[in-house]
Amino acid sequence: MKRIGLKAAILALVASTVSIVSALAGDSAAVRNCTWCHGADAQGYTVAPRLAGQRPQYIMKQIQSFHEHTRNNPFSRQYMWNAVAALSQYDARDLANYFATIPPKPANDGDSALAVKGKQIFMDGIPEANIVSCYACHGPNGEGVRDIPRLGGLAYFYVKARLEQWGQGYHSTLGSPMPLVANHLGPEEIEALASYLSFVK
Ligand code: HEC
Ligand code: HEC
Known part of the structure; x- marks a missing residue:
């Protein structure tokens, strides 16, 4: 019985993880709110950096620092303070986990x-x-x-x-x-x- 209980718990856990990921498919509105600046597949676009493959804990920490206005360089003020103003901690976590799973492509644009x-x-x-x-x-x-x-x-x-x-x-x-x-x-x-x-x- 105990084993069955554990199995059910694990299945429930997997199911809830899957639903978070599918709720944040690339074409979801929550993701599009970010990718219209951060580029297709979040690979970066003009001044908005690539988020694909970035460490989820780093993304969450930066979102918090935009929220609290600690990250205060000009583009952060201009673009990111607003972009995360209404974002809940849970949405921030889901977005961070989602972007972290996208395989990153190198920009190859240096000298x-x-x-x-x-x-x-x-x-x-x-x-x-x-x-x-x-x-x-x-x-x-x-x-x-x-x-x-x-x-x-x-x-x-x-x-x-x-x-x-x-x-x-x-x-x-x-x-x-x-x-x-x-x-x-x-x-x-x-x-x-x-x-x-x-x-x-
Ligand atoms: C209006 C354009 C715009 C939108 C919308 C936008 N971003 Fe950004 N984002 C930027 C720019 C520009 C920067 C670079 C700031 C800088 O130069 O320091 C940035 C930086 C970031 C960074 C820091 C990345 C790093 O490597 O340090 C994170 C994390 C981030 N954005 C997440 C998001 C998320 C999540 C969303 C959607 C909720 C979002 N952004 C929506 C333009 C945007
Ligand atoms: C003692 C550890 C440590 C060393 C050494 C270090 N870094 Fe960092 N670096 C960090 C941490 C932690 C962050 C994130 C903190 C923050 O946002 O300020 C970071 C952030 C960065 C970022 C921002 C990335 C982004 O997506 O915006 C760049 C660029 C960077 N480091 C470059 C370098 C370079 C180049 C060197 C070597 C000359 C270096 N770092 C050495 C710990 C380190």
């Missing part, structure tokens, strides 16, 4: 001549310039983990702007190590890193 230097900085940092390796937190292929975002394949202009904006004093989430990390990066390092990352699968 390929700078990618070798970018990879070197990503893997080893530049100790004499106080530049830490990105690999240590973001993983060997920039795949991210938990609330540390996937960077591999993000668009060149998006990554470049993010790294510049931390240096300019804009914030994303409280307690983020990124302002300190980015403070030591010069324009050449930023271009090299953003170029390299755009090609990473």
Whole structure:
């Protein structure tokens, strides 16, 4: 009897997960509210970054930071503060889980001549310039983990702007190590890193 009970519980759990996923099929209104800016399959479009394959915990944390206006760079103010103003925590979680399951495509839009230097900085940092390796937190292929975002394949202009904006004093989430990390990066390092990352699968 006990076994049957457990089986039924597991089946119920699977069924409820399936219904969440199917409620958020790509053509649902909730998803379209995001993809009309973030592009088909959430692969990114103009200034709106790719969400496909992004870590769900990272997406949820960023939604919260738009909600609380902690993430305060110009495009966040202009586009995202409004886009999440009426979003409940449950909807945010469902959307984050849905976007995380879409296989991400690399933007491939960086300068390929700078990618070798970018990879070197990503893997080893530049100790004499106080530049830490990105690999240590973001993983060997920039795949991210938990609330540390996937960077591999993000668009060149998006990554470049993010790294510049931390240096300019804009914030994303409280307690983020990124302002300190980015403070030591010069324009050449930023271009090299953003170029390299755009090609990473
Ligand atoms: C009007 C256009 C627009 C709409 C609608 C929109 N976004 Fe965005 N979103 C943007 C832009 C532009 C950015 C980049 C902000 C920046 O440059 O820092 C962004 C950034 C984000 C980020 C941060 C990604 C990262 O890698 O840090 C998340 C998460 C996000 N949006 C989720 C959503 C969700 C979920 C929805 C639907 C509820 C949505 N967006 C709707 C334009 C939009
Ligand atoms: C100590 C851990 C740590 C190190 C080292 C680190 N990062 Fe991060 N990074 C994070 C965390 C955590 C976030 C998310 C927090 C936030 O939003 O501010 C993040 C966010 C980012 C983002 C934003 C991605 C997006 O989708 O908007 C970029 C770009 C980035 N890091 C690039 C780098 C680069 C390049 C390096 C190496 C020079 C680096 N990081 C080193 C922890 C780290």
